[in-house]
Amino acid sequence: MANAQTLDRIFELVTPFNxxxxxxxxxxxFATDLDLDSLTVMDLVAEIEDAFDIILPLNLLPELExxxxxxDAVDRIVADND
Numbered sequence: 001m002a003n004a005q006t007l008d009r010i011f012e013l014v015t016p017f018n019x020x021x022x023x024x025x026x027x028x029x030f031a032t033d034l035d036l037d038s039l040t041v042m043d044l045v046a047e048i049e050d051a052f053d054i055i056l057p058l059n060l061l062p063e064l065e066x067x068x069x070x071x072d073a074v075d076r077i078v079a080d081n082d
Contacts, residue, residue: 001068001072002026002068002071002072002074002075003071003075006052006071006074006075006078007026007067007068007071009051009052010048010067010070010071010074011024011067013044013047013048013051014028014034014044014067017034017036017040017043017044018034019034019035020033020034020035022034024067025067026066026067026068026071027066027067027068028066028067029065029066030044030064030065030066030067031065041061045061048070048074052074052077052078054074054077054078054081055077056070056073056074056077060073
C-alpha cells in the first residue's frame with residue numbers, strides 16, 4: 001500500500017491530466033479511466049520524476065496501470081535511493 005502522502009501528491013500531479021474530470025481514486029487507470037495516450041503518459045511521468053526527484057525505469061511503466069501502482073513504485077524507488 002502506497003504512502004498516503006505519496007498518493008496525495010500523485011493525485012495532485014494527475015489532476016491537470018484529468019481532462020474527463022472524473023473523481024480520482026487509487027484504482028483509477030491511466031489508459032481506461034483517464035484515456036491518456038502514450039505521449040501524455042510520458043509527460044505525466046516527467047512530472048512525477050521531477051516532483052519526487054527520481055527516475056521511473058521505462059521497463060517498469062507498462063506494469064503501472066493505476067494511480068496506486070505508480071505511488072507504490074515511487075515509494076519503492078525513493079526508499080531504494082535513501
